[in-house]
Amino acid sequence: xxxxxxxxxxxxxxxxxxxxxxxxxxxxxxxxxxxxxxxxxxxxxxxxxxxxxxxxxxxxxxxxxxxxxxxxxxxxxxxxxxxxxxxxxxxxxxxxxxxxxxxxxxxxxxxxxxxxxxxxxxxxxxxxxxxxxxxxxxxxxxxxxxxxxxxxxxxxxxxxxxxxxxxxxxxxxxxxxxxxxxxxxxxxxxxxxxxxxxxxxxxxxxxxxxxxxxxxxxxxxxxxxxxxxxxxxxxxxxxxxxxxxxxxxxxxxxxxxxxxxxxxxxxxxxxxxxxxxxxxxxxxxxxxxxxxxxxxxxxxxxxxxxxxxxxxxxxxxxxxxxxxxxxxxxxxxxxxxxxxxxxxxxxxxxxxxxxxxxx
Numbered sequence: 304x305x306x307x308x309x310x311x312x313x314x315x316x317x318x319x320x321x322x323x324x325x326x327x328x329x330x331x332x333x334x335x336x337x338x339x340x341x342x343x344x345x346x347x348x349x350x351x352x353x354x355x356x357x358x359x360x361x362x363x364x365x366x367x368x369x370x371x372x373x374x375x376x377x378x379x380x381x382x383x384x385x386x387x388x389x390x391x392x393x394x395x396x397x398x399x400x401x402x403x404x405x406x407x408x409x410x411x412x413x414x415x416x417x418x419x420x421x422x423x424x425x426x427x428x429x430x431x432x433x434x435x436x437x438x439x440x441x442x443x444x445x446x447x448x449x450x451x452x453x454x455x456x457x458x459x460x461x462x463x464x465x466x467x468x469x470x471x472x473x474x475x476x477x478x479x480x481x482x483x484x485x486x487x488x489x490x491x492x493x494x495x496x497x498x499x500x501x502x503x504x505x506x507x508x509x510x511x512x513x514x515x516x517x518x519x520x521x522x523x524x525x526x527x528x529x530x531x532x533x534x535x536x537x538x539x540x541x542x543x544x545x546x547x548x549x550x551x552x553x554x555x556x557x558x559x560x561x562x563x564x565x566x567x568x569x570x571x572x573x574x575x576x577x578x579x580x581x582x583x584x585x586x587x588x589x590x591x592x593x594x595x596x597x598x599x600x601x602x603x604x605x606x607x608x609x610x611x612x613x614x615x616x617x618x619x620x621x622x623x624x625x626x627x628x629x630x631x632x633x634x635x636x637x638x639x640x641x642x643x644x645x646x647x648x649x650x651x652x653x654x655x656x657x658x659x660x661x662x
Contacts (some may be wrong), residue, residue: 339635340599341583348581350574350616352509354550356500358565360492360519362467368397368484370460377480377488384474388465388491395488399461406458409451416447417441442482449549469493473605486643495538496561498530500569502542507548509573510535516552521566522650528561530554574614578625581619596626597633605633 327575349372368375377397381389409577426432441543473490476482498518502510504615521651533553539546586596587610592613610625626632 326515337583337637338605338633339637340598340631341482341586341634343580343582343622343628343630343632345577345578345628346581347577348579348614348616348621349572349621350391350614351570351572352502352506353568353570354500354502354506355566355568356498357563358496358498358550358561358567359563361471361495361497363421363490363492364395364466365473365490366463366466366489367487368460368482370397370402370457371483374481374628377478377482379478380474380476382413382471382474382489384472387494388469388471390465390467392465393462394471394474395463395493398462398481399458399465402458402461406451406454409447413444413447413451416444420444420524437456449512463488464659465490466492467491492563493657495554495557496563497533497554498567498569500550500552500567501547502535502550502571504539504546504548506573507535507539507550510548510550510571515572517570517572518554519568519570520558520561521568523558523565526558526560528554528556528558576614576621579590579613580622582616582622582632584615584620585632586632587620596622598626599631599633605636 330549347545378396378398380395381393388394420443423432423437426439427434432528445561468493470493471489471491473487476486476488483489499505509660512532514532516530517531518530520526520528530548530552534551536550550571582596588596589596593609595607598608599605608625611623613621613623615621
């Protein structure tokens with residue numbers, strides 16, 4: 304009797320389990336759906352492109368001998384490496400003995416020409432020579448003056464001077480060394496620096512002279528420098544089938560810790576729109592080539608609203624038509640199995656703080 308009762312209980316459990324399985328298969332569990340939302344507001348949307356490169360001196364000149372000859376001795380060097388110099392300050396002196404002799408000979412020739420011209424003028428006044436002879440002596444006098452000026456100018460070539468205020472660096476010679484016209488004796492660089500960055504061809508089409516720039520410096524983690532584009536190449540450079548353009552950036556203020564050669568990254572602002580409706584990129588969905596946003600303005604069921612989009616960056620997109628300030632939009636749909644988000648826009652950019660936006 305007990306055995307039959309046991310079999311009856313087992314049979315009942317089997318029937319109950321099968322019934323539950325059938326019900327679960329034919330009546331799937333409805334998962335609870337939650338929506339992350341945001342309230343539409345107006346704000347400022349900024350788009351930007353990026354580039355990387357190095358800091359370099361605003362101006363740099365390599366000083367080489369300009370005098371004739373392949374072996375010229377250095378008489379003296381008057382500055383040390385990394386020394387500040389003023390425009391015209393003497394950096395090095397080359398052996399100028401022959402040049403000095405040329406100047407002295409030119410000075411003697413000029414004195415002789417002056418004397419001959421004076422005599423010719425007296426003779427002309429006494430009508431012992433004609434105007435043609437006097438004019439000939441005047442020409443000789445002028446030629447002597449020019450020869451002396453040329454000799455003095457060539458003598459100056461033996462004095463290596465700073466072309467502008469800056470820092471003398473890369474001094475590679477000393478007194479007694481022999482140099483040629485191809486040797487760099489020293490370089491003079493400005494204290495002020497600029498940045499030169501490379502921008503890919505797609506982004507370069509958006510960059511213009513005057514665009515504002517924010518600079519980050521790899522070696523100075525806490526330093527941020529602002530500036531503007533001062534120059535961008537009109538001809539690109541190709542490397543491994545990739546075309547890029549160099550852009551120069553002038554800084555608004557100099558940072559004495561920034562040295563030529565340091566690596567920098569730049570964010571170039573290419574577009575700014577103020578007082579426009581913007582939404583997170585995650586709120587925008589696409590279907591059949593058209594964009595729409597789900598709203599929860601009334602009830603708990605999202606409504607699809609077609610929208611037209613404008614400027615976009617990595618986080619936000621401008622909505623030019625379809626939404627109003629105060630609308631409640633869905634930025635993400637979440638259930639117990641997975642979360643879904645909309646397709647995002649392209650570009651890169653920053654959001655100005657304190658100017659409103661989505662929450």
